[in-house]
Amino acid sequence: MRPLISVARRPTPDSRLVAAAEIVRGHLGPRLLSISYQAGDILCLEVDRSDLLATATFLRDAPELRFDFLSCVSGVDMVSHMLVVYHLHSLSNRLTAQLKVKADAREPVVDSVSAIWPTANWHEREAFDMLGIQFNGHPNLERLLLVEGFVGYPLRRNYQLPRRRWPHGRMVEEGGPVDERS
Amino acid sequence: MDIADEQGHETPVLRQGRPSQLPSVLEKLPLPNVVLATTETVLNWARSRSTWPLTYGLACCAIEMMATGMPQHDMGRFGVELFRPSPRQADLMIVSGTVSLKMGPRLRRLWEQMAVPKWVIAMGDCATSGGEFWDSYHTVQGVDTIVPVDVYVPGCPPRPEALLDGVMRLREKIQKAGFYRPVELDGPSVEAIMGLAEEGGGES
Numbered sequence: 001m002r003p004l005i006s007v008a009r010r011p012t013p014d015s016r017l018v019a020a021a022e023i024v025r026g027h028l029g030p031r032l033l034s035i036s037y038q039a040g041d042i043l044c045l046e047v048d049r050s051d052l053l054a055t056a057t058f059l060r061d062a063p064e065l066r067f068d069f070l071s072c073v074s075g076v077d078m079v080s081h082m083l084v085v086y087h088l089h090s091l092s093n094r095l096t097a098q099l100k101v102k103a104d105a106r107e108p109v110v111d112s113v114s115a116i117w118p119t120a121n122w123h124e125r126e127a128f129d130m131l132g133i134q135f136n137g138h139p140n141l142e143r144l145l146l147v148e149g150f151v152g153y154p155l156r157r158n159y160q161l162p163r164r165r166w167p168h169g170r171m172v173e174e175g176g177p178v179d180e181r182s
Numbered sequence: 183m184d185i186a187d188e189q190g191h192e193t194p195v196l197r198q199g200r201p202s203q204l205p206s207v208l209e210k211l212p213l214p215n216v217v218l219a220t221t222e223t224v225l226n227w228a229r230s231r232s233t234w235p236l237t238y239g240l241a242c243c244a245i246e247m248m249a250t251g252m253p254q255h256d257m258g259r260f261g262v263e264l265f266r267p268s269p270r271q272a273d274l275m276i277v278s279g280t281v282s283l284k285m286g287p288r289l290r291r292l293w294e295q296m297a298v299p300k301w302v303i304a305m306g307d308c309a310t311s312g313g314e315f316w317d318s319y320h321t322v323q324g325v326d327t328i329v330p331v332d333v334y335v336p337g338c339p340p341r342p343e344a345l346l347d348g349v350m351r352l353r354e355k356i357q358k359a360g361f362y363r364p365v366e367l368d369g370p371s372v373e374a375i376m377g378l379a380e381e382g383g384g385e386s
Contacts, residue, residue, distance in 0.1 A: 145284075146283075147282075147284040147320070150283070150320075152319075154319040154320065159319070161317060161319060
């Protein structure tokens with residue numbers, strides 16, 4: 001009997017991606033914490049942050065992979081931990097992968113990959129700017145977008161807006177402006 | 183008061199001047215093509231019809247500001263067409279867009295570099311009150327916290343017609359202003375504006 005509700009099947013991963021996954025799995029072995037496919041054409045990898053630099057170098061240099069283009073470094077505040085996501089592309093092998101690394105929620109520290117992919121320099125500065133992720137070995141880890149002297153990391157879930165000086169000397173209490181008429 | 187000469191030609195007199203300040207002798211001069219007014223009226227008339235804006239766009243409002251300068255709306259009809267690339271040559275600052283905390287001190291410095299008399303139009307919701315970025319961590323909540331604003335133009339972004347209306351309001355304001363009006367030059371220092379960011383966001 002056919003099911004009444006048809007479930008959309010996940011697209012089968014591309015054969016080249018499966019082959020790449022096997023190479024990664026064979027090289028990393030137990031150091032690979034998880035591996036999956038997203039939308040059939042993105043290889044999702046997760047490693048411990050102590051293995052990040054070795055993994056990144058392998059992904060860039062292995063001839064079957066050649067992930068030579070880092071398109072984005074994102075920080076995600078997952079409340080229980082901080083997630084750093086690297087989006088990788090191989091222009092020669094036409095592969096896409098995302099590499100995830102978990103870090104501590106309050107004091108996130110991750111090794112910098114800016115020596116491996118120079119484009120990571122500003123991406124990591126932005127993640128530091130917004131989420132306060134410390135990238136060890138970064139050549140110039142300063143705020144990128146926010147004003148110098150800004151206190152706090154505004155994209156963290158527990159960020160609280162400062163008490164604001166209002167026009168003409170009024171102050172805003174937390175939770176909204178004060179209505180002087182009331 | 184119109185003056186008629188011997189042939190009966192009437193010459194209109196600018197009416198914005200205060201009649202009490204006009205010398206009564208000059209009013210009776212039977213000359214053709216004579217206009218009587220106070221220097222204040224004449225100078226304000228000239229100033230209000232040649233406000234040169236600073237070339238300064240911040241966000242999507244700047245696109246509308248450019249459209250206002252283009253031939254279809256032609257802000258040049260009202261003497262506002264000469265966008266000056268230097269604040270030394272500009273009278274009018276059109277704050278067209280979102281002012282971030284990082285841009286705030288720069289905006290204040292540009293305004294300080296403009297020669298007196300100078301005017302400011304806050305164009306759009308962001309420049310007026312923060313608008314869409316109300317309670318944001320990095321947006322100045324209204325540019326009037328940094329520089330004195332003469333005209334607010336609402337809209338997100340305002341149509342060119344709205345900006346033209348703001349220019350008209352500014353004209354009226356300039357014509358009503360005293361020529362030797364005191365200019366409000368005090369305000370928050372650049373350091374104080376920087377301090378807006380340093381009060382600090384905490385963690386809960």
